[in-house]
Amino acid sequence: MQTYFIELSYLLASIFFILGLKGMSHPETAKRGMHLAEFGMLMAIVGTLMHHEIVTYTWILAGLAVGSVVGLAMGVWVPMTAMPQRTALSHAFGAFAAALVGISEFYREGGHLPTITMSALGFEVMLGALTTTGSLLAFAKLQGLVRGTPMTYKGQNIFNMALLAVTIGIFVYLVIFPGSMPLFFTMVGLAFIFGLLLVMPIGSADMPVVMSLLNSYAGLASAATGFVLSNKVLIIAGTLDGFSGFILSILMCRAMNRSMTNVLFGAFGSVTSGAASGELQGSMREVGLEDIATQLAYANKVVFVPGYGLATAQAQHVVRELADVLEKRGVTVKYGIHPVAGRMPGHMNVLLAEANVPYSALYELEQINPEFPSTDVAVVIGANDVVNPDARDNPGSPIAGMPILEVDRSKSVVVLKRGQGKGFSGLENPLFFKPVTGMLYGDAKDTLTRLVQAVQHA
Amino acid sequence: MSHETLISALYVFALAAFLGYQVISRVPPLLHTPLMSATNAISGISLVGSIVTAGARYNTVSTILGFVAVVCSTTNVVGGFVITDRMLRMFKRKEIAKKD
Numbered sequence: 001m002q003t004y005f006i007e008l009s010y011l012l013a014s015i016f017f018i019l020g021l022k023g024m025s026h027p028e029t030a031k032r033g034m035h036l037a038e039f040g041m042l043m044a045i046v047g048t049l050m051h052h053e054i055v056t057y058t059w060i061l062a063g064l065a066v067g068s069v070v071g072l073a074m075g076v077w078v079p080m081t082a083m084p085q086r087t088a089l090s091h092a093f094g095a096f097a098a099a100l101v102g103i104s105e106f107y108r109e110g111g112h113l114p115t116i117t118m119s120a121l122g123f124e125v126m127l128g129a130l131t132t133t134g135s136l137l138a139f140a141k142l143q144g145l146v147r148g149t150p151m152t153y154k155g156q157n158i159f160n161m162a163l164l165a166v167t168i169g170i171f172v173y174l175v176i177f178p179g180s181m182p183l184f185f186t187m188v189g190l191a192f193i194f195g196l197l198l199v200m201p202i203g204s205a206d207m208p209v210v211m212s213l214l215n216s217y218a219g220l221a222s223a224a225t226g227f228v229l230s231n232k233v234l235i236i237a238g239t240l241d242g243f244s245g246f247i248l249s250i251l252m253c254r255a256m257n258r259s260m261t262n263v264l265f266g267a268f269g270s271v272t273s274g275a276a277s278g279e280l281q282g283s284m285r286e287v288g289l290e291d292i293a294t295q296l297a298y299a300n301k302v303v304f305v306p307g308y309g310l311a312t313a314q315a316q317h318v319v320r321e322l323a324d325v326l327e328k329r330g331v332t333v334k335y336g337i338h339p340v341a342g343r344m345p346g347h348m349n350v351l352l353a354e355a356n357v358p359y360s361a362l363y364e365l366e367q368i369n370p371e372f373p374s375t376d377v378a379v380v381i382g383a384n385d386v387v388n389p390d391a392r393d394n395p396g397s398p399i400a401g402m403p404i405l406e407v408d409r410s411k412s413v414v415v416l417k418r419g420q421g422k423g424f425s426g427l428e429n430p431l432f433f434k435p436v437t438g439m440l441y442g443d444a445k446d447t448l449t450r451l452v453q454a455v456q457h458a
Numbered sequence: 459m460s461h462e463t464l465i466s467a468l469y470v471f472a473l474a475a476f477l478g479y480q481v482i483s484r485v486p487p488l489l490h491t492p493l494m495s496a497t498n499a500i501s502g503i504s505l506v507g508s509i510v511t512a513g514a515r516y517n518t519v520s521t522i523l524g525f526v527a528v529v530c531s532t533t534n535v536v537g538g539f540v541i542t543d544r545m546l547r548m549f550k551r552k553e554i555a556k557k558d
Contacts, residue, residue, distance in 0.1 A: 010506075017500050018477060024493050025484040027549040034546060037500055038539050048506040054513035059525040063512055067532020074533070075540025080548075083491060086541065090498050090534045097530040101507045104523040108516045116464050215494055222501045223471065229507050230463050236474045241501035243478035248490060339487055346490025353548040360552050364487055 002050055009047025010233035016040025017237055021244075027359050044233055080354045081311050084343040085142045087211060091218045092135035098221035099128030103188065105228055111179040117228055118178050122171040124224035126191040131217040133195030138210055141199070142343060148204030157265050160197050167191055202263070204343065205385075208252040209263045211344045216245025248345045255339035255365075257391075257401040284420070287438030289447070292377075292414050293454030296322075299376035301332045303368060305405050306348055307341050309382015309418065313444035316355035319381065322452050323357070329455075335361055336368035336378075336405045338386035365403055375410035380431075381444050382416065388429045399427065413437040416444050492545045499538025505531035 016036045023033015054060070078086045102125040106113065113121060140146040170187040174180065202210050219241025226234030253260055296302060304319060323333040335357065341348040349362055363371075372378060380387050383405075390397040391404045407413050413436050420441070431437055440447055485493050508531050512524030 013503070017503075018481065020500070021478075021481050021485075021493075021496065024489055024496065025481075025486070027489065027546070028551075030489060030492065030549075031543070031546045034496060034539065034542050037496065041500070041503065041535055041539070044503060044506055045509070048509045051510050051513075053510055055515050056513055059512040059521055060509050060528060063508070063525045063528025064532050067529045067534075068536045070529070071533040071536030071538075072540060074537040075544065078541065080545070083495075083541075083545075086537070087491075087494055087498065090495070090538060093530040094498060094501055094504065094534050097502075097508055097527040097534075098504050100523040100527040100530075101504065101511055104511050104516075104520040104527075107523075108520050116461075211494070215498065219497065219501045222504045225504050225507050227464075227467055227471075229510075230467065231507060232467070232470050234503055234507060235467060235470050237500045237503040239471055239474035240478040240481075241497040243475055244482045244493060244497040247479065247482050248494065251487075251490075337487070344491060345494060346487055346492070349488045350491045350545050350548065353545075353550070356550070358552040359488055359549045362488060 002052060006047040006050055009043045010231070013040035013044035013047075014233050014236045016043075017240065021240060080350055081314070082143075083347060083350060084207060084211060085139050087344060088135045088139040088142060088214070091211075091214045092132050092139065095128045095131035095135065095214075095218040095221050097128075098218070098225045099125050099132060099188070101225055102128060102228060106184055107181075111174075111181055111184060113178055115175055115178075118175050120224050120227035122175060122187070124221055124228055125188055126167065126171065127217050127221040127224060129188050129191035130195035130198065131214055131221060133192045134199045134210075135195075135214045135218070137196050137199040138207065138214060141204055142207060150203040151200045156197075156201060160194070163190060163194055163197065167194060198264070201265070205340075206256075206263050207343045208340050208345050208347075209249050209256075209260070212245050212249035212252055213260075213264075214245070216242050216249060219243070219245055252340060252345055255403060257399070257403065284432050284439050285435075285437065287414070287440060289440065289450055289454055292438065292440060293451055293458050295377050295412060295414075296326060296331070296379075296451070297329060297455045297458035299326075299331050301334070301371075301375050302326055303334050303336050303371065303375045303378045303407070303410065305336045305338075305378060305380045305383055305387060305407055306352070307338070307381065307383025307386060308343065308348075309384075310444060311342065311348070311351055311382075313382060313418075315381065315445040315448055316351050316357075318445055318448040318452065320352070320355045320357050322448055322455065323361075325452055325455050333361065334363050334368065334371065336363055336365070336407075338365055338383070338403075338405055341383065341386060365405060369406050372406050372409040377412045377414060378407040378410040380407055380413065380415045381448075382418075384417075384429055385427065387431055388427060389431050389434075390427065390429070393430075397427070407431065408434055408436065411436070414440055416440050416442075416447055418443065488549070489546075492542050495538050495545070496542045499535055499542060502531045502534035502538060505535055 020033040020037025023029040167190040223238030391399045391402040508527035
């Protein structure tokens, strides 16, 4: 009877999780979907508390209490700009929990597990361990505790592969000849180290891909836990998470026109761009604030193209103010969002939504590109590579083929930039040298604030 | 784990993968960040495994590992859902956004 109740609660939880994610297909249904998923989670937990093997509730309740306090604090206090860090940290937590459950199972049985269980447990522990350290390093890079630039050394890939091969070798040995504690813990240790090595050579700008990939691993580790414990809700939830991360990482790679192998082993940010910056004609044209204000004030359509620089300058709210002032004058304002703008998938959308930009004004790359020819002014704020026309025009460019926001097709382009430096990839951007482009240097927030005032007086 | 249990587990895995692909592909890029934090919270369901480990009193090591695992997964579940809700509340339609 009790078992039926627990299994039934898991079944309902699985259904609610799926319905919850289905709701994510539209902002209007997403909230209700999440409430369903929350309810499902609650049921699964209540069901589990009735498990016959549980004899003491002290540690369970203590753990639930501590976790709830920490989770609530994180949930309430973390600013939207720090969302990538928080997500990285939660990947680490999820994966660590999976690894610990696996280790505990192994320890309990003294290492003598049937072949099938040991295979699943090996996956669970290895994925869990490498995702834990990998995510922690990603967190440190995003938080700025560690330098965001790729860390590379000679023979790195060979060393990493060798380490992975040894880890998998031990895993296979343990499946065939189970029972060795020291070997098991060596495997776990190596997996922890491998996680660090995996993320070390990856630069901040490639974080969207890495985040999605770690998301996927954390999910698969949970699914593997489900195989070990023969628990179907774990398999379902873990697989959904795993696949979601996998799909997102593919989308992110596509948005940069790079293969997964290239992201993971290419150490992109360190590549020097000797190859193809080519001969750039003309010079950058600096424009006055007043000119731009007039242009904006009398435009029919303005498209803002925000990049990560907007977030670092904390200028989301000022952009919206400028948009408000323009809309009051009858200007149509839209936002073009590149899939890899920001440090995790969809990050820029959240930042702008937080600044009260209605989601109907946020346009994806494919939607906004056909609109640029009829755009009077495109305002690029803190974005560089995602508007680099070389990606489209110059087959020799390191970013050739990467889908870009084609701002250079608009009637006029204004680029708000900190200084004359290059983007993360170190590439020259021919957009800045085009006759339609005007450069406006300075801190984005400050410049935008002055633009708001100037437009009001125009 | 018996072979039959494994087979049925593999069925569940394969069907969940298929379903996951169908459902997740429909999520617009607009909601990719909330999606990631939501799936994160949902995969915090590994909490159910941690709970049994923490409460079953197999041995001291298991209890300690289970306790830590409960803390980690609960943090994910609570933090993940709270933050997803918080983000989703920010996505407003035009008329509503203007009022604020």
